[in-house]
Amino acid sequence: MTSAKMAPAPQAGETARRIHELIGWQAARRGAAPGLVDCDGRVLSHAEYDAAIAEMAALLRGRGVAGGDRVLIVAENCAATALAIFASSRLDAIAVPVNARMTEAELDRITAHARPRAILYTSHVSPEARAHAGTAKAEEVATATGDIAVAAGPGGTSEPVGAGAGQVGVILYTTGTTGDPKGVMLTHANLLFAGASSAAMRGMLPEDRIYGALPLTHVFGLASMLMAGASCGACVQLETRFAPDRLLAALKDGTTILPAVPQMHALLMKHTASLGLDRLEGAKLRYVSSGAAPLDPAWKRKAEAFYGLPLQNGYGMTESTAGICGTRNPIGTPDVSVGPALPGIEIRIDPQAQDAEGVGEIHTRGPHVMKGYYRNPEATAQVIDAKGWLRTGDLGKIDAEGRLHVVGRCKELIIRSGFNVYPPEVEAALNDHPQVVQAAVVGRARGGNEEVLAFVQCTDPAPAPAALKAHVSERLSSYKRPSKILIVDRLPAAATGKILKHKLLGTFADRLAALDAEEN
Numbered sequence: 001m002t003s004a005k006m007a008p009a010p011q012a013g014e015t016a017r018r019i020h021e022l023i024g025w026q027a028a029r030r031g032a033a034p035g036l037v038d039c040d041g042r043v044l045s046h047a048e049y050d051a052a053i054a055e056m057a058a059l060l061r062g063r064g065v066a067g068g069d070r071v072l073i074v075a076e077n078c079a080a081t082a083l084a085i086f087a088s089s090r091l092d093a094i095a096v097p098v099n100a101r102m103t104e105a106e107l108d109r110i111t112a113h114a115r116p117r118a119i120l121y122t123s124h125v126s127p128e129a130r131a132h133a134g135t136a137k138a139e140e141v142a143t144a145t146g147d148i149a150v151a152a153g154p155g156g157t158s159e160p161v162g163a164g165a166g167q168v169g170v171i172l173y174t175t176g177t178t179g180d181p182k183g184v185m186l187t188h189a190n191l192l193f194a195g196a197s198s199a200a201m202r203g204m205l206p207e208d209r210i211y212g213a214l215p216l217t218h219v220f221g222l223a224s225m226l227m228a229g230a231s232c233g234a235c236v237q238l239e240t241r242f243a244p245d246r247l248l249a250a251l252k253d254g255t256t257i258l259p260a261v262p263q264m265h266a267l268l269m270k271h272t273a274s275l276g277l278d279r280l281e282g283a284k285l286r287y288v289s290s291g292a293a294p295l296d297p298a299w300k301r302k303a304e305a306f307y308g309l310p311l312q313n314g315y316g317m318t319e320s321t322a323g324i325c326g327t328r329n330p331i332g333t334p335d336v337s338v339g340p341a342l343p344g345i346e347i348r349i350d351p352q353a354q355d356a357e358g359v360g361e362i363h364t365r366g367p368h369v370m371k372g373y374y375r376n377p378e379a380t381a382q383v384i385d386a387k388g389w390l391r392t393g394d395l396g397k398i399d400a401e402g403r404l405h406v407v408g409r410c411k412e413l414i415i416r417s418g419f420n421v422y423p424p425e426v427e428a429a430l431n432d433h434p435q436v437v438q439a440a441v442v443g444r445a446r447g448g449n450e451e452v453l454a455f456v457q458c459t460d461p462a463p464a465p466a467a468l469k470a471h472v473s474e475r476l477s478s479y480k481r482p483s484k485i486l487i488v489d490r491l492p493a494a495a496t497g498k499i500l501k502h503k504l505l506g507t508f509a510d511r512l513a514a515l516d517a518e519e520n
Contacts, residue, residue: 017165019191020089022230023050030206030233037209037237038079038145039125046233052079052144056087059141060118063150067092068158069117070171073217074100074107074133076126076495077238079145081216082226084120089169089188092161093117096171096183097217099495100129107132110173113181113375115156121149125240165189171374172219174318183374184318186219193367194321195227197342199234201314201326202257202287206233210257211250213239213264215495220291223322224259242497244271251283258285261292263497265303265311266437270459272306279306289314289326292498295336296428304331313338315406319383319390321368325404337403344368347404348389349397355420358397359407363389395422412501414443414450421452421480423501429475430485433468435459440491440499441482444512453512454482455491455504462487484515 016022023046026035031047038044044052065071071088075081075097088095096114098107100122111119121133124146133149141150161167169188173181204210210229214221216238229236237255239246244267251258265288272280289312290303303311314326315338324347327339341347345366354360369390372380383391395413396406407422414421423441430439437457443450456468465485472481492503505512 016188016192017163018089018092018167018188019169019195019227019230020053020086022192022195022227023053023086026050026230026233033206033233034209034235035229035233036079036082037235039077039238039240040146042079042145043235044079044145048144049083052083053086053090055144056080056083057090059143059150060084060087060091060093063118063152065091065093065117066158067161069093070096070114070153070156072111072114072116072119072153073097073122074102074119074129075122075217076100076129076240077212077216077221078122078125078240079238080120080122080124080143080148082236082238083143083145085170085216085222085226092167094159094168094171096173097222098173099215099217100126100132101495102128104132104135110181110183111154114171114173114183116153117155119151119153121151123147123149165192166371168371168374170222172217172222172318182376182379184219185371185374186321187371190321190368190370191223191227192231193344194223194323195229195231197323197344197368198224198228199232201323201328201342202228202259202289202312204228204232204234204257208232208234208256209254210234210236210259211239211247211255212236213242213247214259214261214497218494218496219316219318219322220259220261220496223316224291242267244268248272251280251285254284256284256286258288260288260290261497262290262295262299263438263493263499265290265306266299269302269306270437273459279308285309288312291316292496295338296424296431297334297336298428298432300336315339315404316368317392317394319370320364320392321370323368324364324392327403335403337399337405339404340402341404342368347398350391359395360397361410362392362394362396362404362406364392365389412442414441414452416443416450416452416479421450426452426454426472426476426480426482429472430454430456430468430482432475433463433471435463436468438491438499440501440504442501442504444505446483451483452481453504454485455488455508456485457489457491458487484512486511486515 026046027050035046035049036044085095121129123130136151138149138151165188171183310331316322325338350360426441439456
């Protein structure tokens with residue numbers, strides 16, 4: 001089966017043309033209800049939220065920001081980050097949120113490409129943002145939610161402004177890019193659709209509280225937390241940096257919706273185990289999901305036993321405004337797919353290039369697909385065809401029930417002795433070991449072939465690599481088994497918790513060289 005049919009699109013937010021209008025709508029109807037919890041615990045009602053957006057918009061206007069200008073937001077999660085995103089919308093400007101933990105060189109490349117009119121730094125919550133602000137000699141400015149720093153940007157030609165929701169609202173620069181930055185242009189229509197879609201899939205209500213540790217500078221946090229909360233009127237509780245003890249405290253304090261990545265779940269379970277607890281108790285949590293990485297059966301069983309809830313899975317990417325697929329499974333189901341396409345979205349497997357098992361590149365089409373890469377029509381044309389299909393760069397297959405199974409990245413496929421090895425399958429076998437917290441598998445060219453390398457984070461005391469090799473030998477064909485298994489304290493990860501596989505070989509180059517020397 002190569003494609004899945006499109007279901008009706010969600011209707012929430014269909015009358016809005018700008019994302020900030022969602023907060024105004026909530027303020028007019030439930031102004032006293034909580035809309036945002038800042039990282040310091042301060043609660044903003046929807047009315048206060050809307051007023052603070054207006055204040056931030058006035059600040060930006062005073063710095064010369066007008067329609068079509070870019071506003072660079074060097075940030076970590078806090079109320080000011082959310083306010084700046086919505087305030088940019090209020091001015092018909094384009095928000096460009098970037099992670100404050102970027103290096104100076106990375107930030108300089110993005111600044112040169114985006115040419116923002118103004119740059120905001122969340123210096124009150126982030127040492128890295130403070131350091132960047134100091135380099136830029138930014139001015140400290142008082143706001144309703146704390147002092148931030150503001151500097152003039154290089155400026156550039158303002159983009160045309162249209163009245164409809166097709167106007168670009170946010171530009172996100174993708175994680176792990178090399179060379180020239182790629183800015184993903186997400187329109188207000190993209191973001192409104194994504195927020196409504198995410199809220200509908202999770203069954204969110206105005207009474208819900210969403211735990212917000214996923215960075216707002218990445219599409220998962222922006223769409224599945226901030227926009228979803230704004231769409232349905234739920235309260236978003238922002239966390240500047242993830243810490244398992246703070247998540248546990250939030251769960252005991254009324255969090256009902258937990259969107260997360262596998263690393264967050266794994267660290268929470270590790271933390272509670274250190275407290276002598278093997279499951280979550282006394283919480284109001286009613287929905288928990290995992291995204292940004294494959295889900296394997298053993299790990300899913302562990303998580304569901306811990307939460308006492310079904311662990312829902314999903315699939316998306318920056319270029320698709322986060323969500324493409326999602327599950328709505330009951331607890332205990334063995335399904336580890338990412339589910340069917342979300343309502344209003346189409347998926348298919350490249351009809352021109354599939355293997356005998358139906359595996360090929362995943363394509364998607366619908367109102368979630370980005371407008372394109374900012375100032376890069378050539379790159380846009382490479383990933384979006386004339387009929388609107390977005391080439392994801394991921395490999396997958398669609399089963400008889402229309403559920404998508406992601407098997408890896410096109411570029412991460414390992415070809416060993418002529419056989420295809422999909423890293424998620426090897427990672428699942430490793431994650432099935434009770435002492436493994438998480439694993440990452442990559443290929444490395446070696447003697448005219450590719451070898452399978454595994455990097456594994458374990459509980460203490462860690463098992464020996466030989467024990468892990470014996471474990472996977474019972475679960476994998478010989479050509480899929482890792483040639484080398486490295487036990488590591490921590491895997492390189494983005495702010496979202498997503499493992500940065502492209503950094504594995506460089507990060508552990510010395511240890512790999514030592515193992516190579518032993519073999520020779």
